[in-house]
Amino acid sequence: MKKFVKNFVKKFLFSVSEIEHRNKNGKKKYRLYNILGIKIKLNLLYWNLSSNKIYKLDKNGCKRLISSRKELKDFDGIQIEGENNELVLYEDTALLHFNARIVGNNNYIEIKSVKDLTTIDLLVGGNFSELRIGNVIYFANARIKLGGDHVKILIGDDCLFAHEIEIWSTDAHKIYDLATNERINPGKDVTIGNHVWIGRYASVNKGAVIPDGCVVGANSFVNKVFDEKNCIIAGTPAKIVKRNIRWEL
Numbered sequence: 035m036k037k038f039v040k041n042f043v044k045k046f047l048f049s050v051s052e053i054e055h056r057n058k059n060g061k062k063k064y065r066l067y068n069i070l071g072i073k074i075k076l077n078l079l080y081w082n083l084s085s086n087k088i089y090k091l092d093k094n095g096c097k098r099l100i101s102s103r104k105e106l107k108d109f110d111g112i113q114i115e116g117e118n119n120e121l122v123l124y125e126d127t128a129l130l131h132f133n134a135r136i137v138g139n140n141n142y143i144e145i146k147s148v149k150d151l152t153t154i155d156l157l158v159g160g161n162f163s164e165l166r167i168g169n170v171i172y173f174a175n176a177r178i179k180l181g182g183d184h185v186k187i188l189i190g191d192d193c194l195f196a197h198e199i200e201i202w203s204t205d206a207h208k209i210y211d212l213a214t215n216e217r218i219n220p221g222k223d224v225t226i227g228n229h230v231w232i233g234r235y236a237s238v239n240k241g242a243v244i245p246d247g248c249v250v251g252a253n254s255f256v257n258k259v260f261d262e263k264n265c266i267i268a269g270t271p272a273k274i275v276k277r278n279i280r281w282e283l
């Protein structure tokens with residue numbers, strides 16, 4: 035009888051439920067109130083405002099904390115599940131579709147100006163890690179996975195990222211040495227210098243360093259430290275195929 039009354043109230047008088055909705059811009063969460071058959075939908079913000087912070091960065095480098103619900107709505111694609119994460123986004127940056135999911139804690143994400151054509155899908159899985167993106171010309175679309183603890187992905191100024199670029203500081207899954215039981219594939223920093231052009235479908239993997247002025251060929255897999263500026267790096271695994279070059283738009 036008790037169950038029947040409970041179900042009756044829930045179905046016909048009053049109920050509250052939370053629903054998730056996924057579209058091409060990311061994931062949204064609503065709270066749905068059902069009062070006497072009238073359904074009211076309330077948008078839920080994804081992050082815990084007290085411990086995670088989003089700042090806007092102005093032209094003079096000043097950070098301003100975003101705290102009003104109205105302004106936070108601009109960051110619809112951002113879903114923060116962890117604690118003590120900080121995002122600093124340049125106020126005029128052209129992030130058409132910036133989808134970020136931050137699962138870990140104590141991470142720092144900074145994106146300065148991105149001029150054009152931008153889609154970034156970011157997943158932050160680890161803790162105490164950093165992603166810093168400078169004044170980039172454009173990301174046609176990129177997927178960035180910042181995984182592992184105390185790991186950095188650093189991208190300089192004046193870079194250009196073609197279509198379907200992957201930048202990963204982690205392999206996501208763990209591999210162990212059978213004899214020692216030690217993990218052999220920990221996450222590692224990724225560094226992309228200034229004025230670097232990354233060709234379409236390229237992957238920049240954990241441990242990669244791409245110096246200033248370099249071009250990465252289409253479909254390449256970059257997983258090593260390069261220390262020579264102004265080179266074309268291409269292939270799988272990527273190697274230097276030309277030296278002493280410069281590139282322009």
Ligand SMILES: CC(C)(COP(=O)(O)OP(=O)(O)OC[C@H]1O[C@@H](n2cnc3c(N)ncnc32)[C@H](O)[C@@H]1OP(=O)(O)O)[C@@H](O)C(=O)NCCC(=O)NCCS
Pocket residue numbers: 195196197232233234249250251252253254266268269270275276
């Ligand atoms: C990297 C790139 C710009 C170099 O062009 P290039 O200077 O004309 O280079 P070349 O064609 O002379 O190639 C030089 C050598 O590198 C090799 N190479 C070039 N690109 C390569 C690639 N993506 N993967 C593997 N090897 C590659 C060539 O086979 C050649 O090797 P070889 O000397 O043994 O014959 C070009 O190959 C490329 O990848 N373009 C794609 C650009 C892009 O993605 N644009 C999207 C718009 S942002």
